[in-house]
Amino acid sequence: MLDSRSGSVPSEVGIMIDLASRLSERPVARGSAPWPGHEYAKGWGVFGLPFDSGHVLALRVFPESSFGPYRTVWHRTPGGAWSIYVDGPRLDTACPRYYGPACETTGFAAVRLTWTGPASLRVTMDAPSLQWTLSARTTPVLTALNAMSTVLPLASWRARTLVRGRERMARALGLGRLQMTGVMPSGHVGTLMPRRMYYVADARAVLDGTDLGRPTRLDRNPRIGEVPLPARGILAIGQAAWQVRNPTAHERTRTNPKLN
Template identity: 80%
Template sequence: MIDLAARLSGPPVSGGSPPWPGYEYAKGWGVFGLPFDSGHVLALRVFPESSFGPYRTVWHGTPDGRWSIHVDGPRPDTACPRYYGLACEHTGRAEIHLAWTGPASLRVTMDAPALEWTLTARSTPVLTALNAVSAALPLASWRPRALVRCREELARALGLGRLQMSGTMPSGHQGTLMPGRMYYVDEARAVLDGTDLGRPARLDHNPRIGDVPLPARGILAIGEAAWRIKEEGAVSAPP
């Protein structure tokens, strides 16, 4: 039995630093992506540590490909919309609350739009072995493109489709997503503004936000992400 509640219930972290000079970063966990059989997609980001302070976000994609990102944090432009906002129809503030209802079961609620989302993560012997290896590898192993490609192929073998762990965000930032541990999310229910989104699905093709692919099946990941700082239009951390 995995105990994600004990691992992930800690308070926001102060301090910290990006993995490499010239980068900004976020570190924490979330639901990398969760497609439903209705065609809707949800994602969750919980970053207690980042270059700009702690924040949470809920992402929602409609069956026709329209995206919204809702931010519980100091500023939307120093959270996920900083990198993905140009691919969204809406970005804005919301109150996002998390409650662990079991060792691997989570309840996510949001005020506007109203969201009630419950999910349970699970591991497998293969994921357990891969997570142990991944946790032992240094962050430097995310720099060579060949090693990133190997991880992308592993993700494909796990049923996540054709992911790109490193590439260009809708904002133009060059970024690398670095999941250290991953768990399947096959059990979930979500009601968004009164609409039941259906059951978790495993898709033949990856849902996309802009040109960035999200997983073809539900996955919860623990890790971090780093983006090369863009000099033009750089935003500093709020005071």
């Protein structure tokens, strides 16, 4: 069954931004999580983008993580079936590590990114074939919130009252009922920590010959497993951290990040 929809995305006054300069040349690294006993991924992506056809896309670009760099494209059909495609050495060191149990399909694909303007991006994928273009913008409210968020310490994400405050702010921004901390489909307890957010102003996507329609804002958040994604298109810069479930297996995976 399709999510109920609240129509087209509102047209708030936008402010010019230059994301291409900020995001196109990020160094790759296999680093350490911000907190003991956690694994992490750091970078940016389209947190979620619902279309009026019922399809949903998402993009993750993590040049830095506990296991090394990777990119992923997520797709949900109008019927609710999720797929995650990984451009990286392993599925279990990328997004399927946390969200794979909620997917019908996980696999490898070549994901290419091209900045066509300061805030305009083209995403292509080989199989399945994807041609996805989008542009992002900010508003005076988002600009003020981003400035405040970047000066708050990472420790502020460990205080439940501050996390709830951020979730309430997300609702005020039209993102619906997000949960920044929760249990992933894999059983990992994770915290999503966006530092900067920008609205997706416009987008078009064609997946294996199917036009996915126009961006929209939903009345109910799309979910992957029990994890809600934004009710409207949002591009976010930040990181995520998940509690290590099995320290021995975690260290073995870090030691051999390229094994299939």
